[in-house]
Amino acid sequence: MRQFLLASPILIPLVATAVTAMLWSRPAAQRRVGLVAATLLFATTLGLLGEVLSGGMVVGQMGNWPAPFGVTLVVDHLSAAMLVITGLMGLAVAVYAMGPRAEERDRAGFQPLFHALLLGVAGAFSTGDLFNLYVWFEVMLIASFGLLVLDRTREQLDGGIRYVMLNLVGTTFFLLAVGLLYGLTGTLNLADMARVAPGVENQGALAAAAVLLLVSFGAKAAVFPLFNWLPASYHTASMPVAAIFAALLTKVGVYAIIRVFTLVFAHDHALFGPLVGAIAMATMVVGVLGAAAHYDIRRILSFHIISQIGYMLVGVALMTPLAIAGSVLYVIHHIVVKANLFLVAGAVRQMGGSFALARLGGLWATAPLLGLLFLIPALSLAGIPPLSGFWGKLVVIRAGLEAEAFLLAGVALAVGLLTLYSMIKIWNEAFWKAAPEPAPAAGWTRAQRLATFAPIVLLCGVTLTIGFWAEPFAAFSIAAAESLLDREGYIAAVLGAQPTRLAEAVP
Amino acid sequence: METALALTIGVLVAAAAYLLLARDLPRALLGFVLLGTGANLAILAAGRVGTMAPPLVASGAEALAAGAANPLPQALVLTAIVIGFGLAAFALVLVMRAHAEFGTACAEDMDEAERPDEVPATARPALAPAAARKEAA
Numbered sequence: 106m107r108q109f110l111l112a113s114p115i116l117i118p119l120v121a122t123a124v125t126a127m128l129w130s131r132p133a134a135q136r137r138v139g140l141v142a143a144t145l146l147f148a149t150t151l152g153l154l155g156e157v158l159s160g161g162m163v164v165g166q167m168g169n170w171p172a173p174f175g176v177t178l179v180v181d182h183l184s185a186a187m188l189v190i191t192g193l194m195g196l197a198v199a200v201y202a203m204g205p206r207a208e209e210r211d212r213a214g215f216q217p218l219f220h221a222l223l224l225g226v227a228g229a230f231s232t233g234d235l236f237n238l239y240v241w242f243e244v245m246l247i248a249s250f251g252l253l254v255l256d257r258t259r260e261q262l263d264g265g266i267r268y269v270m271l272n273l274v275g276t277t278f279f280l281l282a283v284g285l286l287y288g289l290t291g292t293l294n295l296a297d298m299a300r301v302a303p304g305v306e307n308q309g310a311l312a313a314a315a316v317l318l319l320v321s322f323g324a325k326a327a328v329f330p331l332f333n334w335l336p337a338s339y340h341t342a343s344m345p346v347a348a349i350f351a352a353l354l355t356k357v358g359v360y361a362i363i364r365v366f367t368l369v370f371a372h373d374h375a376l377f378g379p380l381v382g383a384i385a386m387a388t389m390v391v392g393v394l395g396a397a398a399h400y401d402i403r404r405i406l407s408f409h410i411i412s413q414i415g416y417m418l419v420g421v422a423l424m425t426p427l428a429i430a431g432s433v434l435y436v437i438h439h440i441v442v443k444a445n446l447f448l449v450a451g452a453v454r455q456m457g458g459s460f461a462l463a464r465l466g467g468l469w470a471t472a473p474l475l476g477l478l479f480l481i482p483a484l485s486l487a488g489i490p491p492l493s494g495f496w497g498k499l500v501v502i503r504a505g506l507e508a509e510a511f512l513l514a515g516v517a518l519a520v521g522l523l524t525l526y527s528m529i530k531i532w533n534e535a536f537w538k539a540a541p542e543p544a545p546a547a548g549w550t551r552a553q554r555l556a557t558f559a560p561i562v563l564l565c566g567v568t569l570t571i572g573f574w575a576e577p578f579a580a581f582s583i584a585a586a587e588s589l590l591d592r593e594g595y596i597a598a599v600l601g602a603q604p605t606r607l608a609e610a611v612p
Numbered sequence: 613m614e615t616a617l618a619l620t621i622g623v624l625v626a627a628a629a630y631l632l633l634a635r636d637l638p639r640a641l642l643g644f645v646l647l648g649t650g651a652n653l654a655i656l657a658a659g660r661v662g663t664m665a666p667p668l669v670a671s672g673a674e675a676l677a678a679g680a681a682n683p684l685p686q687a688l689v690l691t692a693i694v695i696g697f698g699l700a701a702f703a704l705v706l707v708m709r710a711h712a713e714f715g716t717a718c719a720e721d722m723d724e725a726e727r728p729d730e731v732p733a734t735a736r737p738a739l740a741p742a743a744a745r746k747e748a749a
Contacts, residue, residue, distance in 0.1 A: 236688055243695045250702055254709075262710045264725035266637065269703050273644045274632065276699075280651040280692055287685070288658025341725050400729040465730040534732050 110156055111165045111178050113149040114188050114231060117142055118195075118224035120441075125216040129583035132211035136203060139216045141200035147192035150185075150550055157185040162588070164233070172600045173297040174515065179233035179599055182585035183433060187230045187360055187458040190440045193567070194352040195223045197560035201448055202345040204374065204557040205455055205549050211345060213255050219349070221248035226353050233599055235286065236293045238361065240536060242325070246272055248386050249354060252346045253338060255410035275324030282317035289314065295368055296599035299592055303372040312430045315370045315377065319362065326358025329387035329416065332411045336395060340403035340460075344451030347403065351410050352444035356436055359417045363432060366421045367589045374424050386516045393523040400462045402450045402535065405527050406443070406559030409486065412520060414433065419501050419513060420586070421542070428504035429586035434578060435497035438485070438571055442494060445482040445564035449475070452557050453535060455549060467540030476536045478558075481565045483532065485572065487525035493571035617657045624650035637707045637717045641700065648696040650690045659685030 121142030125135045156163055157180060167176045180188065202215060225245025232238050254265040287293055289311055290301045302308025305311050324331040335355070337346055366377055396405045417439070420432025450460065456472050457465045469476045485492035498521055505514030549557075571578050588594065624646050631643030659682040667676055667683035676683075711717045714724075 191663055237692075240691065240695070243699070247698060247702060250706070254706065257709070258714050259724045260711055262706070262724075263722045264670075265706055265723065266710055266719065267725065269706055270640060270644075270719075271635075273699055273703060274647065277644065277647045277651050277696075280648070281654055284651060284655035284658045284685075287655065288660075288689075293684075293688075400731050404729065461730045464731040535732070538732075538734060 107156055107160070107163050108165045109131060110153045111163050111180060111231070112167075114146060114153065114192070114212040114227040115178075115224065117146045117149065118227060121220040122217050122224060125220060126316050127449045131546070132208060132216075135211055135216040136207065140199050140203075140351070142220060142308075143192075143195040146227070146446060147189075147196045150188040150192035153180060153228045154185040154189050157182060160567060162595070164598050173292050177233035177294055177296070178231045178594070179296075179594065179598055180231055182581065182588045183360070183363065184203070184333065186433065186437055186581065186585060187356070188227060189222060189363075191226050191230065191353060193564075194349060194440065194444055195219075197444065197448070197564055198345050198349045198352075200556055201348065201451070201560045202556075203485060204345075204451070204553045206343070207553075207556075210255060210345070213257075214251065215255060215345075218248050218251040219345075222349065222353075224248075225355055229357050231572055233295050234293055235283055235295055235298065235365075237442045237498040239276070239283055242276055242357070242361075242473065245354070246356065247278060249350065252350075255343050256343055260341045262393075264341035268334050268338035271331070275321045275331070276315050278324075279314070279321035281457045282321065285310065285317065286313040286458070294599070295364070296596045299368045299371075300596050300600070302369050304461065308373070310349065311370075312376060314375055314569070315366075318365055319380075322358045322361045322456045326362065326414050327388075327411050328358075328384050329391050329411075332388070332391070336404060336407045337413060338399065339407040342588075344447060344454070347421060348444045348447035348451070351406070351447050352440045354412055355414055356440055357415075359414060359432075359436060361590070362418065363421055363429070367424070368592060368595060371424070371592060378422055378424060382510065382513055385415040385418035385422050386513060387415075388412065388418070389516055389520040393527070396527045397523060397530075400534075402453060402460045402462065402531055403447075405531060406446050406450060406522040409446075409524065409527065410443060412524065413443070413486070415520070416501050417500070418519060419505060419517070422511060422513065423504055423508045424434045424542075424590075425504055425508050426583065426586045426590060427500065427507060429589055430579070431497065431500035431504045432584040433585045434500055437578065437582070438493040438497045438568070441564050441567050442482040442485050445561060445568065446479075446486065448557070448564070449479045449482065449562050452561065455557065457535065462534035464541060465535040466538045467536075469536040471540075474558075476532075478561050478565055479536065480532070481568055484525075485535065485568050487528050488521045489525070491496050491572045495576070496571070496575045500579070500582070529542075613661050614657060617653060617661065621650045621653050621657065624653070635719050637710070639701055640719075641707060644701055644703070645696070648692070648700075652692050652696075655688050655692065656685050659688075677678055 124138050128134045162181045166177045222245055223230040225241050225248060228241035229238055232241060250269055253268055254261045289305055290298050292298050294546060327335040339350055389412050392408050396408035399405050416435050417432050420429035452475055454460055457468055459465055488494040488498040502514045502517050624689035631639050634640050639661045663679050663681055665680045667680045669676055707717060712724050
């Protein structure tokens with residue numbers, strides 16, 4: 106049963122991709138299959154989380170090949186949490202994508218690509234093998250290419266080219282690093298690599314390969330200075346696509362950084378800690394300043410993705426249990442909030458007729474519920490208590506102060522304030538000021554309205570739950586951090602008590 | 613053999629870096645293909661280039677004979693080639709669509725995605741007195 110649960114987050118989207126692709130000419134049937142698959146995915150990930158909470162790490166050897174030889178799937182606390190969030194986002198966006206313009210999107214192939222994206226993301230979160238991680242990255246990437254240029258507008262083609270070019274180079278760096286690490290350690294299994302890495306003679310070459318990995322994961326996570334592709338492309342995508350991108354794609358990069366640098370390169374923390382710390386600070390500042398300079402909702406939100414990535418890297422920079430717990434809590438909170446803001450932006454576009462702040466206005470008078478649903482994720486993003494972002498920021502900043510990284514903590518605080526500035530800017534312009542011209546009547550059916558608002562309300566509910574009932578989430582994050590720092594436990598769980606010595610078998 | 617491989621990888625990556633800096637998108641794409649080839653050769657070299665004996669298990673034997681070539685890098689490179697081909701094919705189609713749409717394949721002439729935002733009246737900086745007079749006039 107455990108093994109079945111372990112593989113199902115990969116199997117369900119795989120089957121859904123195949124089935125929706127076969128139903129190519131029948132968009133309505135595709136949508137139904139897609140919704141069922143997304144619901145199933147969410148349910149199984151919840152089951153998997155329960156399994157991890159009750160019985161510890163779930164490990165499975167695919168094809169029954171013993172540990173370092175075959176592909177291992179490992180789901181620990183962090184992976185389980187990421188999978189649940191993936192399931193939740195998959196469900197929310199699958200419902201949201203039934204809203205306005207669903208027919209056009211599905212005719213262009215939204216459903217198969219969307220489930221292929223979930224497949225890649227779920228695979229990346231469950232695998233315990235470096236080369237397999239590369240393969241999942243590619244699955245995710247090629248699906249995201251297709252999704253980004255779904256409408257084939259000029260804007261999307263231009264944004265798509267920027268996105269594709271930088272990501273192609275980024276993943277080739279990943280491949281190069283995989284080759285070098287295989288040459289140095291003689292293994293591709295992450296646990297085996299973690300066991301062998303501290304004893305590798307040529308630590309300089311190992312660090313060089315680690316930097317290559319940092320570059321490629323960093324490009325994926327949009328950290329400073331590799332973030333330019335994100336604000337150039339995300340805002341061109343259609344809203345359900347932008348929401349799922351904002352929720353999951355960059356976070357896979359963050360997850361990979363956390364996983365690899367707490368597991369394989371933890372012994373070299375003296376080198377990578379300050380490096381990642383500097384990157385984190387620069388990312389926070391650059392992202393938030395970029396957002397301050399823009400007046401298009403989608404572009405403001407895109408820049409805020411970058412800024413928030415900085416907070417998530419604090420854990421790797423400091424490597425204390427509290428800091429890593431902060432990163433985990435922050436990732437969980439951020440995915441929900443960020444995706445929700447993009448969903449709200451889509452609703453604003455539908456009701457106000459534009460994404461440009463100059464053309465919006467008066468929405469508080471015409472759509473007070475939408476205003477409320479915007480304020481919850483927006484204030485949470487800025488870290489206003491008692492919403493979820495406050496707890497995330499609190500833990501991250503407190504970890505920074507305890508580790509005496511005062512500069513990092515100070516930057517995190519200042520960036521929080523500037524985030525509030527951007528959110529208030531959207532509020533003032535889109536909701537508060539008088540409408541520049543009478544808003545065009547919202548042309549949508551009752552079903553479309555329901556499909557748009559149901560996921561927004563759901564995600565607002567999750568944000569409020571994390572905010573008002575933070576204790577279980579904080580306790581979970583601390584358990585996840587402890588399990589991430591327990592490298593011996595991970596290695597033993599994957600390789601068994603007596604690891605097969607693959608590394609020494611290579612000439 | 614290893615020296616020759618290392619030199620080849622170096623030349624490929626250098627050529628790829630040069631091509632990727634081009635503003636002409638088909639050139640940049642060729643750069644990506646070369647970079648991928650360099651990475652594939654690096655994996656092959658990382659698996660140690662030794663004997664040329666094929667890694668086949670003889671009938672009746674339980675394991676590979678000693679001295680057989682390492683099969684793992686070959687499997688990895690094969691996977692990487694397939695993925696690289698798919699990505700390059702997609703990127704090529706994207707560049708062709710962009711060329712048809714924009715009439716150019718030069719990255720600098722495509723500026724559809726990053727136009728300046730329309731600034732709301734309330735967010736515009738207050739005009740300096742001289743400029744304000746000019747505006748009024």
